[in-house]
Amino acid sequence: MKERLTCIVCPVGCDLQIESVDEKEETVKVSGAGCKRGEAFATTEIFHPMRMVSTVVNLAGGALPCFPVISTGPVPKEKLRDCISLLQKTRVTLPLHEGDVIIHNILDTQVDIVAAKTIEKENEAR
């Protein structure tokens, strides 16, 4: 078990010290958190670490071959690499609007992968 964590919720990056861990209740007590979110982060980080997915998929007919996508929420950390691999093989076409769902419920994580920007027409960057 890690004794120290860096909170990644906001840019402050509080240095969290784990004071006690209740394995049964899945709760954690920390010190060093500047706000309430620190304790919630530590609990998740110790029992079910989660990370956002932000990557690019293959774009057909665009000015550039990549199109940025992002998850609507964090996915379990152990599924991050599989999500990226799946998205490496994903192909999209235009038009796309920010928020358009690219993959629904990716790898059964309950989060969607959505378009991170809007491109209306083919061969147009914007």
Place this chain on the structure above:
Amino acid sequence: MKTLQKQMAIIGGGPAGLAAFQEAKRLGVDDVVLLERNEELGGILQQCIHDGFGLHRFQKQLSGPQYAQRFIDQVQKEHQDIFLHTMVTDIQGKDIYAVNREGVLKIEAQTIILAMGCRERTRNQVLIFGERPAGVLTAGSVQRYMNMEGLLPGKRAVILGSGDIGLIMARRMSLEGVQVEGVYEVMEEPGGLARNIYQCLTDYDIPLHLSTTVLEIHGKDRLTGVTVAKVDKNRNPIPETKRYIPCDLLVLSVGLIPENELSKKAGVHLSPITKGPLLDSQWMSNVPGIFACGNVSLVFDLVDYVSETGEMAARGAKAFLDGKLDDKTLPICYSEAFSMTAPTAYRQAKEEEGISLYMRTKVPHFNGSIQVMQGDRLIYEKKHRVMRPAEMVVAKLEEKHMADLKGQEPISVSLKEETP
């Protein structure tokens, strides 16, 4: 040559320029033009596909393109005033010369807002010796290759510098199958945010070597390896710690410099510390009517601040057009505790709501307070739990603070340590 007369011209369509444009429109300045070199708006945000943008402004962690899209959607209806693929080549007085597919364009502007952003420091600027092989790239170039052009720039990477872009690219390269051997930082402290060390290096078992630098580059056509060494307190390499690392990619993440080639042509005075224009609290330079905002003025850590300064510059420019700016300024002096600071003078505008002062501390401080004084009168005080060199500190002076500014005494900003 096509010539246009405009009340306001904004150079650069990244986060600073977009915010300035949006704010100018909101204030009712219709006669404004935005000039952008690229085919699309958004600037560098378009290649920053990671999340973490906009926590202050939108209370959400957006990716770069998402953050940009929020502004682009807003300004889209004013597309007639946005010139894409238009590169400004010169500013003479307040005449802007630009080129695009239609030829040369001259814009006679009453006010100009400089929003060109910044550039990355290169190998030459950090004095690395050796061969000149392919495979030595800045972190931003690697980001462009991987996130926009779909190209992998190498198989085994060494990263020099622990700035945030380098850390973000360490994670990105790891996820895309590039082996990242390690991150080397000449300073004793990492340059990037703590959360990026954790989620970009620790998560991927990438070691961070502090007080260590790259001394030599090896390889004739393609990079074959680098020599690293630990450095002593004076940053001199320690010969017995020299170590050769085979790699085909060296990523430089060694800092950003405001891009002020155009500012210089316009006669704008630059600060030797921030490398950006010397600005007053309206974000106006020494040239009346020429303003600057975002990373061209000084390098910010968060895009939220970049947008904020864009809006302030637009408000300043509007006040200039309306004749509401005071002729005189008061100097704002920052104490030795700070490095990057702006603005450096206070210029009053009629009906202004407040001003913001931006600074970075030279070393970490815990539970210190930022104090703004005029003479021996305390105008503003705010305690900060943590202040780190990697993070900008902002002092927002509101109407109630501004009411205390009287007379011609200079304003001073200092850091008060916690008293036990």
